[in-house]
Amino acid sequence: MSETFEDALAERLSTVLGAACVFTGVERLTGGASRETWSLTTKSDPALPPELILRRDPPGREDPGRMSMEAAAFVEAGRVGVPVPEIVDNSGGEPLPGIGSYLVMSRLPGEALPQRLLRDERFGSVRARLPYDLGRTLGRLHRMDPVAVPGLPDHDPLEFLLGEYTRTGGPLPALEAAFSWLRDNRPPATRKSVVHGDFRNGNILVDEDGIRGVLDWELAHLGDPMEDLGWLCTKTWRFGSPHPVGGFGSRDDLFRGYADESGVSPDPDVVHWWEVFGSLRWAVICRMQAMRADDGGDNTLELLAIGRRVAECERDLLDLLGVPASATGDVVRAGDDPADDLFGTRRIGELLRAVQDFVVDASAGADPRSVYRSRVAAHVLGIAARESEVGYALREEFRTRLGELGYRTESELALGLRAGDITLEETPVGCVVRDLVDTRLRVANPRY
Known part of the structure; x- marks a missing residue:
């Protein structure tokens, strides 16, 4: 973070919070191929949380509308009981001079790194109940009021994905076969709700007591809520574990938690359709990320590496298609x-x-x-x-x-x-x- 940016952000937060903001620690965090994530430590002040997280669009690739939508999603999710950080400030509908398009939130306790959640002994006691608790969290999430989150995208998911696929590279046999299967086997929509869009292992904060936060709402949209369940079960997010729900446990426990919270029992066949969709969607996202590498920036190498992960999705899709x-x-x-x-x-x-x-x-x-x-x-x-x-x-x-x-x-x-x-x-x-x-x-x- 440049001194100019740091000073501009400190001045902005001082104005918003009505207290002098002085950063005592600024650290760029790993991960996040689409956005920058920074850890901010501030001097102790009753009006100022001592630890903050900054998320911002890379300079030159600002999307203030989406950032504003994400900030509103955090607020509405908290209202219905989904554990989320508190939004301290955001850039609103326009990038701010010297800062850009961003949001600042409180820092919650917990671990999000999948490899630690799946392997460290300190999470051993909580892992078994996570599928049920994740189901209940999604049941609450899908009660969010769409009106409270202006700017939510609303499109046909399969047609939108096909458009992104054709835009990001040449045709691949496994992906073509998956599109054909999804068209031929598409179930009727269950209902329409706010969909998180990236609810998975890696975007959930967990400690020894359970789920502490649901992060990264930038892909939120309107759609079938079963999309979130299928995405959570997509093999990519199991990180080598044999258990289908984020690597933690069974679909039965996920479905039971969702039904207990929402009163809606998920249809396994519908969730399976969305799981196939999820593997195809991740393949297309990998192609999109590889294309973004042409724009330059300090994460070019990571974007290029993600592009080669399409092969993982192809293998998963062939397995799912039998x-x-x-x-x-x-x-x-x-x-x-x-x-x-x-x-x-x-x-x-x-x-x-x-x-x-x-x-x-x-x-x-x-x-x-x-x-x-x-x-x-x-x-x-x-x-x-x-x-x-x-x-x-x-x-x-x-x-x-x-x-x-x-x-x-x-x-x-x-x-x-x-x-x-x-x-x-x-x-x-x-x-x-x-x-x-x-x-x-x-x-x-x-x-x-």
């Missing part, structure tokens, strides 16, 4: 002639892995944000190393296999699926698509 594993086994293998030393030794994969190790070692003892960014950099270097080792040969192999199906490229095959000329139920097609996805995933994230 496409069987390929019989060809492990497709990824060394792709180059080891005797080919045109560019000398060591080879590019070995060079990249050496840089990867260096980046991790060089960040030891650094501040948390630098450590986080070094891990992202090491992850990207690992992707590049794996692709360099197998990329050429596998491109040639898949070009041949696609040709045997009558297509020159994967995009052409995807368009064939869109047109209904072929389906994934046809064994040769399903095998090629499964192998394409598995190969991408083993390069992008072999531990997924």
Whole structure:
């Protein structure tokens, strides 16, 4: 945070709160590919919370309307009993000079990092009851009055997602198949309510006593409340755990908590539809984030890394659609002639892995944000190393296999699926698509 920005924010808060605001600590927090998040510590004053959280749009990418909507959502959520931070100030409908588009809120206790929530012993006693409590929280959330949150988007979710998909890149077979399945199996809407839009492990603050806060309302909109339940159950948000509700526990407990609070018993088939939608939606969001990397900024590397996570969603969607594993086994293998030393030794994969190790070692003892960014950099270097080792040969192999199906490229095959000329139920097609996805995933994230 620049001195100019810090001074402007301190002056603004002093005016809003009627007490002199002096920051004694300012720290950029890790995570948050779309917005900056800062921890602010202030001098003790009865009118001023000692710890604050600042969320702001990156300079040059301000969206004050959405920021204002998010601030109103926090206030209305608190009214219906959803645990949320208190909004201290926000920029309103226009970016403020020297500060931009932002909101400032109180800092709540608790942990949001999924890996800690799922693995640390201190959360062991609370994990088992979280699915039920999350269901009750959603039951309260869906009682929010939409009129109290001006500016909530209201659109057909599937058509909107299709528009974002076509805007952010070429067609992919697994995603085309998912759109087709969602269209063919779409259930009637249960009702319309405020939908949080990003209610998941990672946006929930938890301590040993339970849920302490629901964060990040920037994607709130009007829609079917079952969308929030399906998103919470999407595999991406389980972080390696086998349990479907955020990695914590069962759908039955989630549904029971929701019914006890709202009087509405979720239909498992409807929630499943939204779970498929959630995996497809996350794939499209990953493509959107990768496109944003072209705008520059200090999180470019993270955005590029997120773009490669589309492969995870493709794998999840094929599993959800019941496409069987390929019989060809492990497709990824060394792709180059080891005797080919045109560019000398060591080879590019070995060079990249050496840089990867260096980046991790060089960040030891650094501040948390630098450590986080070094891990992202090491992850990207690992992707590049794996692709360099197998990329050429596998491109040639898949070009041949696609040709045997009558297509020159994967995009052409995807368009064939869109047109209904072929389906994934046809064994040769399903095998090629499964192998394409598995190969991408083993390069992008072999531990997924």
